[in-house]
Amino acid sequence: MTWSVAIQEIIDEFQDIDEQFERLEVLMDFSEEVEVLPIELWNERNLVKGCQSIAHIVVEVTEGVVWMKAAADAKMVQGLQGLLSIAVNGSTAEQVLLLTPDFAEEAGILNSLTPSRSNGFRTMFDMVQNNVRMLIQ
Amino acid sequence: MTWSVAIQEIIDEFQDIDEQFERLEVLMDFSEEVEVLPIELWNERNLVKGCQSIAHIVVEVTEGVVWMKAAADAKMVQGLQGLLSIAVNGSTAEQVLLLTPDFAEEAGILNSLTPSRSNGFRTMFDMVQNNVRMLIQ
Amino acid sequence: MKQDFPILSRKVNGKRLVYLDNAATTQKPSCVIDAMSEYYSLSNANVHRAVHTLAGEATEGYEACRKLLKKRFNSNHAIITSGTTEAINLVAHAWGESNLQSGDVVLLTEMEHHSDIVPWQMLAERKAIELRYVPVIDGRLDMEAFDVALDGVKLVCVVHTSNVLGIRNPIEKIIAASKNVGARVLLDAAQAVPHEEMDFKELGADFMAFSAHKMCGPTGIGALLVSNDAFGEMEPFMGGGDMIETVTLQGSTYQTNEHKFEAGTPRIAEGVGWAAALEWLSNIDLESHHKRLLSIASGVKDELIAKGMTVYSTLGPEDAAVISFTHPTIHPEDFARLLDAQGIAVRTGHHCAQPLMNKLGISGTIRASFYLYNDQSDADTFLSGIDRVLEAMA
Amino acid sequence: MKQDFPILSRKVNGKRLVYLDNAATTQKPSCVIDAMSEYYSLSNANVHRAVHTLAGEATEGYEACRKLLKKRFNSNHAIITSGTTEAINLVAHAWGESNLQSGDVVLLTEMEHHSDIVPWQMLAERKAIELRYVPVIDGRLDMEAFDVALDGVKLVCVVHTSNVLGIRNPIEKIIAASKNVGARVLLDAAQAVPHEEMDFKELGADFMAFSAHKMCGPTGIGALLVSNDAFGEMEPFMGGGDMIETVTLQGSTYQTNEHKFEAGTPRIAEGVGWAAALEWLSNIDLESHHKRLLSIASGVKDELIAKGMTVYSTLGPEDAAVISFTHPTIHPEDFARLLDAQGIAVRTGHHCAQPLMNKLGISGTIRASFYLYNDQSDADTFLSGIDRVLEAMA
Ligand SMILES: Cc1ncc(COP(=O)(O)O)c(C=O)c1O
Numbered sequence A, B: 001m002t003w004s005v006a007i008q009e010i011i012d013e014f015q016d017i018d019e020q021f022e023r024l025e026v027l028m029d030f031s032e033e034v035e036v037l038p039i040e041l042w043n044e045r046n047l048v049k050g051c052q053s054i055a056h057i058v059v060e061v062t063e064g065v066v067w068m069k070a071a072a073d074a075k076m077v078q079g080l081q082g083l084l085s086i087a088v089n090g091s092t093a094e095q096v097l098l099l100t101p102d103f104a105e106e107a108g109i110l111n112s113l114t115p116s117r118s119n120g121f122r123t124m125f126d127m128v129q130n131n132v133r134m135l136i137q
Numbered sequence C, D: 001m002k003q004d005f006p007i008l009s010r011k012v013n014g015k016r017l018v019y020l021d022n023a024a025t026t027q028k029p030s031c032v033i034d035a036m037s038e039y040y041s042l043s044n045a046n047v048h049r050a051v052h053t054l055a056g057e058a059t060e061g062y063e064a065c066r067k068l069l070k071k072r073f074n075s076n077h078a079i080i081t082s083g084t085t086e087a088i089n090l091v092a093h094a095w096g097e098s099n100l101q102s103g104d105v106v107l108l109t110e111m112e113h114h115s116d117i118v119p120w121q122m123l124a125e126r127k128a129i130e131l132r133y134v135p136v137i138d139g140r141l142d143m144e145a146f147d148v149a150l151d152g153v154k155l156v157c158v159v160h161t162s163n164v165l166g167i168r169n170p171i172e173k174i175i176a177a178s179k180n181v182g183a184r185v186l187l188d189a190a191q192a193v194p195h196e197e198m199d200f201k202e203l204g205a206d207f208m209a210f211s212a213h214k215m216c217g218p219t220g221i222g223a224l225l226v227s228n229d230a231f232g233e234m235e236p237f238m239g240g241g242d243m244i245e246t247v248t249l250q251g252s253t254y255q256t257n258e259h260k261f262e263a264g265t266p267r268i269a270e271g272v273g274w275a276a277a278l279e280w281l282s283n284i285d286l287e288s289h290h291k292r293l294l295s296i297a298s299g300v301k302d303e304l305i306a307k308g309m310t311v312y313s314t315l316g317p318e319d320a321a322v323i324s325f326t327h328p329t330i331h332p333e334d335f336a337r338l339l340d341a342q343g344i345a346v347r348t349g350h351h352c353a354q355p356l357m358n359k360l361g362i363s364g365t366i367r368a369s370f371y372l373y374n375d376q377s378d379a380d381t382f383l384s385g386i387d388r389v390l391e392a393m394a
């Protein structure tokens, strides 16, 4: 398990919730953790493909440190982007490449969402890692 | 129920049999009741359509009396033709037109055969009646 | 009614399942599920051309489905397909290829499901035929435009009942006018057969396509009804076993009945299951359910409007109980997910009708669609579920 | 093994069922029957593009089938169809229409099933392509003639294992030689996948078609595996929901993965059932069963010859345990019916391979085909059943 204390706290928080509705409310709250990608920067290249809502992600690596900006029209998708931001922002490229999407599953978020959505999370996760990989080459 | 004593006897005979194998043996024995249609007279017009084996039937009405000749390469099909011959040969056209294929069901022959075959019997039965109808017009 | 459907006693996210996604697919009564299990446990065999007992039972079971279809819908020809989509593609190939020439016109509507658009666009590319679309105004077909567009048309393809809005189109008028100009008519009846009794001969259409899974039957099977005239004009579509009369290296001859269009091992268990569904439906009074569901849906519609939603369905007296709506700010997906968290299943998206969405000026809706087993308690749960969503998102 | 298959404890005409019609369709283990019932009772919903829980479970269940197919057969692309026949028709349309021109040559064999002949005859008519047939000599493909016929060929279509004779063709050689001349290769693997483990990439063919119902899965579903190269050359076949990316009145764009070829609501319950069958099969050692069944069948073959039958199957070490035979005087139908009376299910007729029948100079055979759950006791019952028929017909 390669996640940070911040992520572990999130996992614990989700695991404490019994009701699916509340879990989704908490997930939506995480949308505030996203550094919002301005609409002028939404384009075909940073569009999240295969996602039903319109979502975009841009990743930067400055002096080895990763930072992502994102936006989505559905609040839950932006919530997932918020989780992802907590997991990657400020980490080193190496740390990000070592991450696996398991933490979302561990938190009970992946299996609480339907496959198309958990795939959406996987897609976003893969997109971030691929971008990091390209940027540090 | 519009069948003759001869048919009733056949029904009784079949109903007395417990084993399907023996029932089929008896059915094949009836193939000897067919007045065989010589091979020179087999043609597209008197071919039984939709039957898996090659079977032919010709019907004559002489002075109001019906007579059929038939042949089939499978012995059980010829057995069914034999049953049909007993039911119609020597009867008047009117009697034949009053017949229904129920007697074969009553004898336990139709449902002991698979649908494609019982349809084969129905097809032959219909063919005989249709021919009689045309011939007396 | 609910106890006939095992799935309805299931809990979703800890709540009683309220299934309001019936326009996508309906649930199955036990008799359908059991008929298929029984088929596989007792009679499974390949059909046609065989003499053993199982094969006879399987053939009888499968062909019983065709017989029931012909009887229920009063049709001389019932071709079994894998669903509405394949049925329409079958018409495009088996009839369209041999009866439409370059320059001929096919008339569609803006309300069509993708399954009644894309096959024609593909045919139009292959054969250089012209496609026209009857416009939608205020959520209904523009019948004046229809009359104008009909000029010189060879085939009219129209959705009987819209899967997005529940609108039942005036198909009797459409068929009469089309017949007047000598056009053949295809009805997309996917959303019609679940909701009303239909007499194919009396309607006078040439083709009617629908799916079993939207009328309590299994997935993987549907049908195309065909008029006598149109049947005679059709050439085979797919080739293979069961559809041939003779095959030689030089060429083949084909069956003359429906089998001509059913290449390969058919959907045997599915036929058995659909037959059970048709038997089950034959004991249901669709008309009284239609009235009951429409009245429940109308109440829901009023409440949704009162709660600030935009509702696109008009729910006229003949329409199906399908409510498409949006909220001014909440994304449909967030909405649907928060309903799902409460055990309520609705669908979101373009519902395979993007041209209609474009016309309505939106990218998607939330759709609640009702069926036989739904009742007022489902509507109440749905509405209080909505309230909770609105509170949470306030 | 037998206790996994509920149908095998059934009695037919008062006798224990001995099911030897496996080349037509195989029986289903309980886990397959139960998986489908469970799907309908717990998770039934339409797949893709939906956010509610049932739709998620249904999508997962259906897509699990595709994943298992890709894994079992080592393929990057697995298109789900309604069976082998539709899979081959899909190739003829989706690949044939856009990659074959007038005058191009497609090479078939005289051993093909109708499903691998008629689609090509129909394509040949549409596009004026040339069909060549590799002849059969002594019940096997004439490989010298194959080498000659290969000249200038664009596509080679060959049955991996014959449904009539059980012959396993030398497909490794056929694929290598075809690739040498730059031809694409389609394998009709309907009778292959039930009997051997196959690695699609290693084989190097471009298309491989097969049906679930011949490998313990449900009716109404099958697959087409496609190589990367060939996949890129395919255009859509049927149009409709699920296969599009966007639809406008002016035209449509399509999905780029397998969904591009799966228009309409897919075979959801069937996918769930097939997935269960694939899981079940993954615990079976096909190779050891192959040896066991071939040895049983060889014994039966010798006995049949001793009893005066003509046997057409050679049963070489790689062939499937399928015995086609005739009796000098007893009509195959009478024979099969008298076996059925004893609970023994065999098939008679041309087995959808009329060209092969013509080559053998007969109109049909009696065929006994063995599968996993058959054992020596079935063979013994079959042989004593034959004895009773011979006595009765003496
Ligand atoms: C060799 C072969 N090819 C093709 C088929 C056709 O398969 P299906 O009828 O399932 O489409 C079969 C089975 O009948 C077969 O045995």
Ligand SMILES: Cc1ncc(COP(=O)(O)O)c(C=O)c1O
Pocket: C023, C024, C083, C084, C085, C086, C113, C115, C116, C159, C161, C162, C163, C188, C190, C191, C211, C222, C352, D241, D263, D264, D265, D266
């Ligand atoms: C109006 C309409 N037409 C066609 C279809 C396509 O049906 P299927 O996906 O069963 O082929 C549907 C269902 O999705 C529909 O609602």
